[in-house]
Amino acid sequence: MLTDDQIATLSDIGQAIAFSPDRHDEIDGLIREGYVAKDGDIYELTAKGQKVLTDRGAGLNEA
Numbered sequence: 001m002l003t004d005d006q007i008a009t010l011s012d013i014g015q016a017i018a019f020s021p022d023r024h025d026e027i028d029g030l031i032r033e034g035y036v037a038k039d040g041d042i043y044e045l046t047a048k049g050q051k052v053l054t055d056r057g058a059g060l061n062e063a
Contacts, residue, residue: 002035002052010035010053013043 002010009026012019013036019027027043030036035049045053 006030006035007052007056010045010049014045014050014053019043 006026006029009019009023009030013027027036030049031038034046035052037044037046
């Protein structure tokens, strides 16, 4: 189960918000778990990551 901080990170990724360096370990964990994909320097939600936000009722503009 994801923590509130991880959900917030997913929401930030969905909104293309820049991250501080201290959040990269958290993002790497989300990548390993299949919630986030990295393409070059760009982080994107996978379908699994988007589903988490949808299931929690957090649209990308609402979280």
